[in-house]
Amino acid sequence: MSDKKYRIILSGGGTGGHIYPAVATAEALQRVFGKDGVELLFVGAEGKMEMEKIPALGYRIEGLPVAGLQRRLTLSNLALPFKVARSVRKARRIIREFGADCVVGFGGYASAPVLWAAQRMGIPTIIQEQNSYAGVTNKILGRKARRVCVAYEGMERFFPAERIVMTGNPLRGSFKADSIDRKEALDYFGFDDKRPVILVVGGSLGTRTFNEMMKASVEGIVSDGDVQVIWQTGKYYEAEMNSFMEGRSSEGVWRGAFIERMDYAYTAADLVVSRSGACTVSELCLMGKPTLFIPSPNVSEDHQTKNAQALVVKGAAEMIRDTEAVAEGMKRAREIVADKNRLEDLKQNILRLAIGDSADRVAAEIKTELKR
Numbered sequence: 001m002s003d004k005k006y007r008i009i010l011s012g013g014g015t016g017g018h019i020y021p022a023v024a025t026a027e028a029l030q031r032v033f034g035k036d037g038v039e040l041l042f043v044g045a046e047g048k049m050e051m052e053k054i055p056a057l058g059y060r061i062e063g064l065p066v067a068g069l070q071r072r073l074t075l076s077n078l079a080l081p082f083k084v085a086r087s088v089r090k091a092r093r094i095i096r097e098f099g100a101d102c103v104v105g106f107g108g109y110a111s112a113p114v115l116w117a118a119q120r121m122g123i124p125t126i127i128q129e130q131n132s133y134a135g136v137t138n139k140i141l142g143r144k145a146r147r148v149c150v151a152y153e154g155m156e157r158f159f160p161a162e163r164i165v166m167t168g169n170p171l172r173g174s175f176k177a178d179s180i181d182r183k184e185a186l187d188y189f190g191f192d193d194k195r196p197v198i199l200v201v202g203g204s205l206g207t208r209t210f211n212e213m214m215k216a217s218v219e220g221i222v223s224d225g226d227v228q229v230i231w232q233t234g235k236y237y238e239a240e241m242n243s244f245m246e247g248r249s250s251e252g253v254w255r256g257a258f259i260e261r262m263d264y265a266y267t268a269a270d271l272v273v274s275r276s277g278a279c280t281v282s283e284l285c286l287m288g289k290p291t292l293f294i295p296s297p298n299v300s301e302d303h304q305t306k307n308a309q310a311l312v313v314k315g316a317a318e319m320i321r322d323t324e325a326v327a328e329g330m331k332r333a334r335e336i337v338a339d340k341n342r343l344e345d346l347k348q349n350i351l352r353l354a355i356g357d358s359a360d361r362v363a364a365e366i367k368t369e370l371k372r
Contacts, residue, residue: 005036005037005038005039006033006037006038006039006101006102006370007038007039007041007098007099007100007101008029008038008039008040008041008100008101008102008103008104008366008370009040009041009042009043009094009095009098009100009102009103009104009114009118010022010025010026010040010041010042010043010104010106011042011043011044011103011104011105011106011108011110011111011114011115012044012050012105012106012107012108012110012111012128013044013045013048013049013050013051013108013109013110013111014045014048014049014050014107014108014109015049015108016049016053016279017107017130017277017278017279018050018106018107018108018111018130019049019050019053019054019106019108020170020171020172020279021106021128021130021169021170021171021279021359022042022104022106022128022170023054023057023059023172024170024171024172024358024359025104025106025128025170025359025362025363025366026040026042026059027172027359028170028359028360028362028363029363029366031360031363032360032363032364032367033367040059040060041060041061041062041094041098041100042054042059042060042061042062043061043062043063043064043091043094043110043114044061044062044063044064044108044110045063045064045065045066045108045109045110046063046064046065046066047063048108048109048110050108050110051063062090062094063110064086064087064090064091064109064110064113064114065086065087065090066084066087066109066110066112066113084113087110087113088113088116088117091113091114091116091117091118092117092121094114095114095117095118095121095123096121100118100123101123101124101370102123102124102125102126102366102369102370103115103118103123103124103125103126104125104126104127104128104362104366105125105126105127105128105138105141106128106130107128107129107130107135107138111137112137112141115127115141115145116141119141119144119145124146124369124370124372125141125144125145125146126145126146126147126148126149126362126365126366126369127141127142127145127147127148127149127159128149128167128169128170128362129142129148129149129150129151129155129158129159130151130169130278130279131151131152131278131301131303131306131307132151132152132154132155132303132306132307132309132310133158133301133302133303133306133307134155134158134159135300135301135303138158139158139159142158142159142160142163143160145159145163146163146369147163147165147365147368147369148160148163148164148165149165149167149361149362149365150164150165150166150167151166151167151168151169151278151281151282151355151358152307152310153166153310154310165361165365166355167355167358167361167362167365168282168354168355168357168358168361169278169279169281169282169358170358170359170362171279171282171283171286171358171359175266175283175286175287175356176286176287176356177286177287177288177351177354178267178288179263179267180263180264180267181267182267182268184264185261185263185264185265185267185268186268188261188264188268189228189230189254189264189265189268190254191228191252191254191268192228195225195226195227195228195252196227196228196270196271196337196338197227197228197229197230197268197269197270197271198227198228198229198230198269198270198271198272198273198330198333198334198337199229199230199232199265199266199268199269199271199272199273199274200213200214200229200230200231200232200273200333201230201232201259201265201272201273201274202232202234202274202275203234203275204234204235204258205234205235205236206232206233206234206235206236206237206238206257207234207275207296208237209294209322209325209326210273210294210325210329211233211234211237211240211241212325212326213325213326213329213330214229214231214241214330215241215244216326216327216330217329217330217331218231218245218248218250218253219248220330221252221253221330221334222248222249222250222251222252222253225251225252226334226338227252227334227337228252228253228254229252229253229254230254230259230265230268230269231253231254231255231256232256232257232258232259232265233255233256233257234257234258235257235258237257238257241255266283266287266289269289270290270337270343271289271290271291271292271333271336271337271343272284272289272290272291272292273291273292273294273329273330273333274291274292274293274294275293275294275295275296275304276293276294276295276296276304276305276307276308276319277296277299277304277307278303278307281307281308281311282354282355282358284317284350285316285350285351285353285354285355286354286355286356288347288348288350288351288354289347289350290317290336290337290342290343290346290347290350291311291317291318291346291350292317292318292319292320292329292332292333292336293307293308293311293312293317293318293319293320294319294320294321294322294325294329295307295308295319295321295322296322297321297322297323305319311350311353314349314352314353315345315346315349316346316349316350316352316353317346317350318332318336318346320332
């Protein structure tokens with residue numbers, strides 16, 4: 001076996017949905033090659049969250065001056081072509097000085113110039129596309145990528161079919177259905193096992209739609225007493241929701257800005273009400289959770305709606321639009337959770353879509369390219 005030390009660049013950022021699949025893959029690469037058999041370098045966008053998150057996890061990162069196109073007309077858009085050109089030049093220098101054997105892109109602002117530069121330098125590139133609907137940049141870069149690792153079927157609409165590999169989305173941590181005692185999870189939230197549990201979760205900062213939905217529904221939930229609800233308000237909305245609930249009963253409702261034990265929350269929940277970002281969808285598949293998706297309308301290419309629809313057509317989830325959520329969201333959730341047969345169908349169908357070793361699958365594709 002060769003004692004060569006492979007040098008691999010991983011690029012992705014802007015959101016956790018791009019960062020953590022890259023980190024999960026980095027961890028898998030270290031398992032595959034051993035820490036002494038691979039040298040890893042992350043490339044991100046200056047000023048974005050990866051520039052803090054990645055070093056905190058013990059990895060080296062370089063930043064590019066790239067930025068995204070603003071949807072509204074701003075002066076910063078005029079500077080975008082210059083930032084892209086500078087980013088490509090810097091990416092070429094980073095690739096050359098690092099001596100990269102392979103470049104892997106996970107999406108985000110920095111991923112495009114790094115992959116573009118690598119392809120023109122003859123360096124093998126691999127794309128990990130998290131969503132069911134590929135963005136314009138990845139579609140272009142996918143034409144010259146050696147492999148495109150995907151999490152959804154039907155991606156030959158966007159990429160050359162012979163280069164597509166079904167890997168799923170790499171996740172950090174352990175996600176497995178029925179791995180935790182449910183009574184322990186219910187006790188954590190102060191719940192009993194006589195009423196079903198609905199988990200309403202909208203991300204660490206929170207989601208205005210979900211909080212407005214709960215504000216419109218909480219009095220009915222408490223008075224009817226037919227369900228129990230775990231309500232994550234998010235940090236941004238914590239004070240506002242605390243003020244709203246002051247003087248109101250919260251019997252059967254656990255409320256918090258952040259859920260420290262998401263493993264308990266998933267285990268306790270009979271139904272999850274959630275956005276449909278790619279990594280969230282993958283977690284829910286692995287946990288086998290019946291889900292009512294309410295896709296965020298504030299994302300590029302409306303990809304959350306497409307992610308959710310990919311499960312809905314397989315009978316693996318249900319979905320309503322963001323505009324319907326406040327008036328109909330909890331009513332629909334309570335109808336679903338009251339139907340035991342529907343819950344079981346949703347559970348079995350979503351479990352069929354789970355891929356538990358996604359990071360290792362992506363790492364194996366990278367290894368195959370390096371050994372060619």
